[in-house]
Structures are given as C-alpha cells and as structure tokens.
Amino acid sequence: MSNENGAGAPNPGLVFEMLQAHQRTAALKAAIDLDIFTAVGDGPGDVASIAKHCAASERGIRILCDFLVINGVLAKEDGRYLHTPTSAVFLDPRSPASLASVAQFLGNPALQEPYNNLAELVRAGRTTLPGDGTVEPENPVWVLFAETMAPMMGPMAGPLGAVVLDGHEGPMHVLDIAAGHGLFGIEIAKQHPEARVTGQDWAPVLQVALKNAEKAGVHERYNMLPGSAFDVDFGGPYDAVLLTNFLHHFDAPTCVALLKKVHGALKPGGKAATLEFVPNEDRVSPPMPAAFAMTMLVSTPAGDAYTLSELTAMYEDAGFGSVTGHPIPMSPHTVVMGVA
Amino acid sequence: MSNENGAGAPNPGLVFEMLQAHQRTAALKAAIDLDIFTAVGDGPGDVASIAKHCAASERGIRILCDFLVINGVLAKEDGRYLHTPTSAVFLDPRSPASLASVAQFLGNPALQEPYNNLAELVRAGRTTLPGDGTVEPENPVWVLFAETMAPMMGPMAGPLGAVVLDGHEGPMHVLDIAAGHGLFGIEIAKQHPEARVTGQDWAPVLQVALKNAEKAGVHERYNMLPGSAFDVDFGGPYDAVLLTNFLHHFDAPTCVALLKKVHGALKPGGKAATLEFVPNEDRVSPPMPAAFAMTMLVSTPAGDAYTLSELTAMYEDAGFGSVTGHPIPMSPHTVVMGVA
Numbered sequence: 001m002s003n004e005n006g007a008g009a010p011n012p013g014l015v016f017e018m019l020q021a022h023q024r025t026a027a028l029k030a031a032i033d034l035d036i037f038t039a040v041g042d043g044p045g046d047v048a049s050i051a052k053h054c055a056a057s058e059r060g061i062r063i064l065c066d067f068l069v070i071n072g073v074l075a076k077e078d079g080r081y082l083h084t085p086t087s088a089v090f091l092d093p094r095s096p097a098s099l100a101s102v103a104q105f106l107g108n109p110a111l112q113e114p115y116n117n118l119a120e121l122v123r124a125g126r127t128t129l130p131g132d133g134t135v136e137p138e139n140p141v142w143v144l145f146a147e148t149m150a151p152m153m154g155p156m157a158g159p160l161g162a163v164v165l166d167g168h169e170g171p172m173h174v175l176d177i178a179a180g181h182g183l184f185g186i187e188i189a190k191q192h193p194e195a196r197v198t199g200q201d202w203a204p205v206l207q208v209a210l211k212n213a214e215k216a217g218v219h220e221r222y223n224m225l226p227g228s229a230f231d232v233d234f235g236g237p238y239d240a241v242l243l244t245n246f247l248h249h250f251d252a253p254t255c256v257a258l259l260k261k262v263h264g265a266l267k268p269g270g271k272a273a274t275l276e277f278v279p280n281e282d283r284v285s286p287p288m289p290a291a292f293a294m295t296m297l298v299s300t301p302a303g304d305a306y307t308l309s310e311l312t313a314m315y316e317d318a319g320f321g322s323v324t325g326h327p328i329p330m331s332p333h334t335v336v337m338g339v340a
Numbered sequence: 341m342s343n344e345n346g347a348g349a350p351n352p353g354l355v356f357e358m359l360q361a362h363q364r365t366a367a368l369k370a371a372i373d374l375d376i377f378t379a380v381g382d383g384p385g386d387v388a389s390i391a392k393h394c395a396a397s398e399r400g401i402r403i404l405c406d407f408l409v410i411n412g413v414l415a416k417e418d419g420r421y422l423h424t425p426t427s428a429v430f431l432d433p434r435s436p437a438s439l440a441s442v443a444q445f446l447g448n449p450a451l452q453e454p455y456n457n458l459a460e461l462v463r464a465g466r467t468t469l470p471g472d473g474t475v476e477p478e479n480p481v482w483v484l485f486a487e488t489m490a491p492m493m494g495p496m497a498g499p500l501g502a503v504v505l506d507g508h509e510g511p512m513h514v515l516d517i518a519a520g521h522g523l524f525g526i527e528i529a530k531q532h533p534e535a536r537v538t539g540q541d542w543a544p545v546l547q548v549a550l551k552n553a554e555k556a557g558v559h560e561r562y563n564m565l566p567g568s569a570f571d572v573d574f575g576g577p578y579d580a581v582l583l584t585n586f587l588h589h590f591d592a593p594t595c596v597a598l599l600k601k602v603h604g605a606l607k608p609g610g611k612a613a614t615l616e617f618v619p620n621e622d623r624v625s626p627p628m629p630a631a632f633a634m635t636m637l638v639s640t641p642a643g644d645a646y647t648l649s650e651l652t653a654m655y656e657d658a659g660f661g662s663v664t665g666h667p668i669p670m671s672p673h674t675v676v677m678g679v680a
Contacts (some may be wrong), residue, residue: 010429013628013672014412015439016492018368019446022455023634025362028355030458057465062623063637063644064462069624070631072354076624089350099355106359109456115362116449118370122404125397152356283402284409284416288353291410294363297403304403332353 027067029107032100036065036074037083037091045080101148108144114298126301134299135249137228138202142180146201146208150181153245156275157187159328163335164240164273165192172239175200175265177229178246182209182222184275185242189218200225200232229258234265241266244275248292251302252314259318259338266340272320277305278327278334288332311336367407369447372440376405377423377431385420437495441488448484454638466641474639475589477568478542482520486541486548490521493585496615497527499668503675504580504613505532512579515540515605517569518586522549522562524615525582529558540565540572569598574605581606584615588632591642592654599658599678606680612660617645618667618674628672651676 031037039053051061065081068074073087083092090099105111114121114128127133134141164174165188172195176185179199186209189197197218199209203226213222225232229246241262247255262272277289284290289305296303306314312323320338327334371377379393391401405421408414413427423432430439445451454461454468467473474481504514505528512535516525519539526549529537537558539549543566553562565572569586581602587595602612617629624630629645636643646654652663660678667674 008425010425012426012430012437012439012492014426015368015430015442016446016628018364018411018413019443020365020631020635022362022365022452023631024358025360026455026458027634028358030462033459034462054463056463059465059642060462060637063633064458066623067631067634070627071358073358076622085348085350086352086354090352090355097352099352102355103359106356112362115366118366118404119373122370122374122400123394123396125399152352282416283406287410288356291360291363291407293403294367294407295360297400302399 023067024071025107027064027071028073029103031064031068031073032091032103034061034064035093036061036068037087037100038093040065040074040081040083040087041092041094043082045082047079050081097151099151101150102152105141105145105148108141111141111299118298121298125297127297127299129299132301135301135303140204142202142205143208146180146182146205150183150212153181154183156244156328156331156333157183158191159326159331160184160242160244160273160275160335161187161191163326163337164188164242164271168192168239170194172196173236174198174240174242175225175234175236175238176242176244177201177262178244179209179242180205180245182206182212184244185209186213186216186218186222188240188242189213189221190216196221196223198223198225198235198238200227200229200234202226202228230261234261236265237267238265238270239267240271240273242273242275247274247311247314248276248296248305249300249303251304252306252310254302255306255314256317259314259320263319263340268340270340271337272315272340273335273337274311275333275335276311277332278308278311278325278336279305281307281309283307286332289334292332308334308336363407364411365447367404367411368413369443371404371408371413372431372443374401374404375433376401376408377427377440378433380405380414380421380423380427381432381434383422385422387419390421437491439491441490442492445481445485445488448481451481451639458638461638465637467637467639469639472641475641475643478544480544482542482545483548486520486522486545490523490552493521494523496584496668496671496673497523498531499666499671500524500582500584500613500615500675501527501531503666503677504528504582504611508532508579510534512536513576514538514580514582515565515574515576515578516582516584517541517602518584519549519582520545520585522546522552524584525549526553526556526558526562528580528582529553529561530556536561536563538563538565538575538578540567540569540574542566542568570601574601576605577607578605578610579607580611580613582613582615584613587614587651587654588616588636588645589640589643591644592646592650594642595646595654596657599654599660603659603680608680610680611677612655612680613675613677614651615673615675616651617672618648618651618665618676619645621647621649623647626672629674632672648674648676 315338619630655678
C-alpha cells in the first residue's frame with residue numbers, strides 16, 4: 001500500500017491491482033504450506049525439483065513460483081528459482097528469523113472469513129465473528145497467537161525492555177498483562193537479573209509463555225496469573241506493568257477502566273508500558289499502523305488503532321502522568337509509557 | 341506488486357504486507373458495494389454524511405475510508421474524504437470510465453473461493469472449480485464477464501481495431517470469436533462503415549453483445565453465431581478473425597487446433613488477431629501480464645499467460661505467417677497478429 005498512489009495521473013492499474021491483491025495473500029500462504037521456501041533454499045531450484053519436494057504439479061509450482069518472483073519474495077535466474085534477501089531471512093523455515101508461522105495466525109480461516117462480506121460488517125460497525133470476536137473470553141485464537149506470532153513480536157521485546165528498564169536499579173516486580181507468548185516479560189527478566197515477572201493471560205495461553213520462559217532459562221523468576229485482565233486481582237504493587245497489543249481491542253472507556261486498575265496495582269512512580277500500532281493524528285499514516293484499524297474493525301466490537309493523543313488522554317484519565325511515545329525503529333510499533 | 345522488492349535489504353514488512361493484502365481487495369469491493377465513491381463525489385465528505393448515504397455505521401465508514409486513503413483510492417483533508425484522480429475517474433459510478441462493475445467479475449465469490457485452498461490447487465495443477473472451471477461449456481460466468489468487464493476491455497478496442505484495420509480498404513467481413521460484450525467487433529464496425537461483424541459466443545452471452553451493438557448503432561451490420569468456438573461452423577471466408585482473451589484458457593495443442601480452424605475460415609492474406617496478456621520470455625515481467633498466469637492456474641485445467649515466442653509457435657504450427665506482437669500502450673495487453 002502506498003499513499004503516493006493517491007496523487008498524480010489517474011491510474012486504472014491501481015484499481016485492478018487492489019481487486020486482485022487477495023491473490024498475493026493466497027500465494028504466500030500456499031507457498032508456506034507447500035514448503036516451497038525450504039525447497040528453494042535446498043536448490044537447485046528448477047521447477048521439477050521444487051515440485052518433487054512439495055509433492056505438487058509442475059504447472060502449479062511454475063506458476064506459483066513466478067508469481068512469488070513478481071512479488072519480490074523469490075528471484076529467478078536462467079529459469080531457476082532462488083531466494084531474495086527477504087525470503088532467505090524471513091521465509092526459509094531454517095532461518096532463525098523465519099516468519100512462516102505468522103501466516104498461520106494472520107491467514108487463519110476463521111479470522112479471514114469476515115472479509116468475504118466486509119460491506120455488511122461496515123454497515124454493522126463491529127465484528128461479525130461469534131460473540132465479541134477475538135475479545136470473546138477464552139477465545140482459542142489467543143493460544144494460536146501465542147504459538148505463532150513470536151517471530152513478529154520477538155524483535156519488539158528488546159526495545160520495549162530497554163524503555164521499561166531505563167533508569168531502574170535493584171529488585172523489580174513486573175506484571176505482563178495479556179502476556180501471550182510471554183516474550184516481553186521474559187525479555188525484562190533476561191535483561192535484568194533482579195526482575196521477577198508475573199504473566200497474566202488465559203490459562204492455556206500461559207502454558208505457551210511458561211515454555212518460552214523455560215527456554216530462556218528465566219522460569220524460576222516467572223509466575224502466572226491466569227484469567228481475564230478485567231476480572232483477576234492483579235496483586236502487586238508492581239514496579240512496572242506491560243500492556244502489549246491489548247488496548248487496541250477495546251473502546252476508550254474500557255481502556256481507561258483497565259488503566260485505572262493498572263494504576264492501582266503500581267507503586268508510586270511505577271511505569272505502565274503499552275506496545276501499540278499508533279498512527280499519526282491524521283489516522284492514515286504511516287501505512288502499517290494506520291491500516292491496523294481495519295483488523296480491529298473486523299475482529300472486535302469497538303477496538304481501534306489509537307493515536308498518541310488518544311492514548312495520552314486515556315492514561316491521564318486513569319491518573320497517570322508523564323505520558324511519552326517511543327516509536328520502535330524499523331517497526332510499525334510504538335511504546336507508550338505513563339508514570340503512576 | 342513490485343519486482344524491485346526482491347533486491348536490497350531483507351524486509352519483513354514485505355511479508356506482512358503480502359499476508360494482509362487480501363484486506364485491500366475486500367476493502368475496495370466493500371466500498372463499491374456500499375456506494376462510498378458516489379458519497380465522496382457528492383461531498384461534503386465527512387464521516388457522518390458518508391455513513392448516512394451508505395446506511396452504514398460511522399465506525400465502519402471511518403475505518404474503511406481511512407484504509408482507502410492509505411491505499412491511494414481516496415484522499416483526506418482536514419478530516420474529510422475526497423476523490424483522488426484515480427478514484428474520480430475509475431471508481432465514481434458517474435464517471436464514464438468507472439471500473440466499479442469490474443469488481444463484480446473479479447470479486448465474484450465463485451471465482452475467489454479456490455484461493456482459500458491454493459496449496460491444494462497447486463498440488464493438483466489445475467482448477468478445483470467444478471468440471472473444467474471457467475472453460476466448462478455454457479458457464480454462466482461469461483454472461484457476467486460480458487455484462488461487467490466492458491469498462492476494462494473497452495479501452496483496448498480502439499487500439500485493437502486500428503491494428504486489424506491498418507491497410508484495409510473496402511468491404512470486410514470480420515468474425516469475433518468469444519465475443520463476450522462484443523466491444524472488439526463493434527469497434528471494427530464503428531471504425532469501418534464497410535465492415536460486417538459476426539459475433540461468436542454462447543447464446544446468452546451474445547445477447548449482451550447484441551445490446552451493445554444496438555447502443556453503438558451498428559446492429560444492422562452485426563450477426564450472431566451462437567455455440568462453442570470449437571464445435572460451431574465458422575462459415576466465411578473472413579477478412580479478419582478476432583480471438584480476444586481466449587487462447588489463455590487452453591493448452592498449446594488446443595490453441596493450435598483452434599488456430600487451424602481459424603486459418604481455414606480466413607481468406608488468403610486474412611488476419612487473425614488475438615488480444616492477450618503476454619509476459620516477457622522470463623515469465624515474471626511485466627508484473628500484470630506475468631501475474632495473469634495465476635488466474636489461469638486457478639480457473640482452468642491447462643491455461644496460461646503465453647509468451648510471444650509461444651504464441652508465435654502456435655500461429656506458425658497452424659499455418660500462419662508474419663506473426664507480430666503489438667503491445668497496447670498504457671495497458672497490460674498485447675495484440676498478436678498472424679496472416680493466413
């Protein structure tokens with residue numbers, strides 16, 4: 001997507017390209033499902049070898065691989081397919097930075113189905129998924145999120161941890177609300193040996209977080225608080241609370257109520273740090289954080305991609321001061337922090 | 341889509357953007373269905389006015405319109421939405437060049453459904469639609485094509501007609517195979533008052549072509565030949581045969597057989613002109629014609645986007661000489677012509 005397309009001469013190609021854009025999602029998902037990026041990494045990269053590895057037809061593989069080349073996630077030289085820098089790092093399953101599992105969450109048929117009748121959804125103004133959509137209590141989609149989205153969220157953990165730990169010395173107790181895969185709290189524990197972390201989420205989701213804490217060797221400083229963030233007693237008081245990828249699911253009054261509860265669980269001077277897609281005040285830039293509002297329209301009753309002024313107002317209504325935004329470089333995410 | 345994305349530094353944004361690209365198709369289709377582009381053209385362009393026109397929620401309209409701005413098919417100034425040059429010309433239903441109806445064909449749920457399991461389709465190597473997919477005899481999708489795709493194909497009719505008529509004087513009889521909306525044959529009749537045109541297609545499709553011939557005032561020189569191009573007696577001999585958007589649905593032997601039949605229906609020196617998506621010999625450029633192979637994989641048993649060398653070989657195998665390619669400027673289409 002590109003805002004520049006809006007200016008300049010009328011361009012019918014932009015309309016056709018948008019009407020066909022769904023092919024790109026289907027093609028990348030199919031390529032991941034068929035294990036094409038492993039086959040290309042193995043070489044020699046001719047159609048017959050890839051088709052054999054994928055147990056697929058040569059016609060299908062040739063047309064799919066050409067389509068991936070057109071879209072920049074494979075290259076082609078002398079009729080053979082090879083990795084681009086992007087596919088080598090982010091799509092070959094053997095790369096430590098592989099994002100292939102992310103397709104299982106973003107491409108989840110249940111989450112995609114509402115797009116088949118988006119007009120109806122826009123009329124209604126809220127998710128057409130059962131109940132409250134992705135914010136329905138105990139929705140199993142969050143286990144899938146925890147299991148698959150770590151490669152997308154992992155790179156944000158270091159910068160978030162640095163913002164939260166900045167200026168802190170000595171023992172520290174951190175509450176990680178809606179912990180999911182747990183990587184954000186775990187990162188704090190890794191960066192700061194005197195930190196204890198309490199992960200809060202639905203019980204089956206916390207099992208994923210606990211496994212990640214064990215892998216990171218910080219499980220002895222990792223506690224679990226299962227249940228709904230709105231209902232469970234947070235305990236505390238904490239030195240810091242993490243609220244990552246959470247506020248965008250709810251309307252502003254719900255966010256303020258939760259932030260008040262967070263404020264009550266913090267020590268004076270304690271920090272509440274959210275990780276959010278934060279568009280500019282125009283709500284149409286930068287493209288990725290601004291477009292995230294569509295995902296919230298489709299999957300929740302009243303969620304949104306909130307601007308920094310909206311998030312600041314929520315924090316202040318909940319009693320926080322010194323609210324600051326910290327965009328994470330080379331990412332669509334921003335850390336927004338308030339002090340209790 | 342952009343080939344340039346393949347080079348340079350690894351870019352995880354490209355992977356996320358592709359995994360979410362289906363949102364862009366859904367958003368444009370919803371906006372057309374909701375009549376948003378009429379509402380924006382009417383002004384004043386605030387969320388409440390557009391929501392009222394579209395009988396839709398303000399939350400839904402605001403998020404959808406922001407998404408359209410992000411994607412270059414609306415603009416936003418001081419919180420109000422207005423047309424971009426592209427949306428004014430190609431998406432406002434009152435524009436004579438509006439492409440809104442094209443979304444009904446390209447966004448047709450039956451044609452989109454196979455993308456939900458593209459991996460399975462790549463394994464099989466052919467359409468998973470019933471029978472032979474879009475080339476199943478009497479498939480009603482071709483009535484929809486004839487009724488909706490004229491705005492996409494109309495701009496190609498002038499250039500195609502010019503290529504076919506170049507150097508011709510006097511009476512002329514033209515056969516328009518797979519006529520669809522009929523615009524290509526009709527354009528010949530409009531450009532050349534001594535031309536008579538015979539439209540060939542399934543009978544219900546020809547009713548659409550006939551209506552277009554009446555609108556153009558050329559119906560007294562327009563005859564109809566209903567049935568399958570493979571089975572019907574073409575009659576003739578003709579001075580020219582048009583074969584538009586047709587060969588790509590079939591494998592090369594089937595194309596050669598049809599071209600032989602066409603050759604037999606032409607006067608010596610007569611011309612056969614196809615309109616095709618013709619990628620370069622690398623099959624991955626230019627993006628639009630090359631990507632068209634994906635549509636043929638998904639919707640046909642053995643169709644393809646053929647290169648000029650492949651089409652030339654088919655023509656020559658069928659007895660044609662002097663085969664030439666004529667790319668239509670500012671379009672993804674090429675006229676390929678052979679002389680009988």
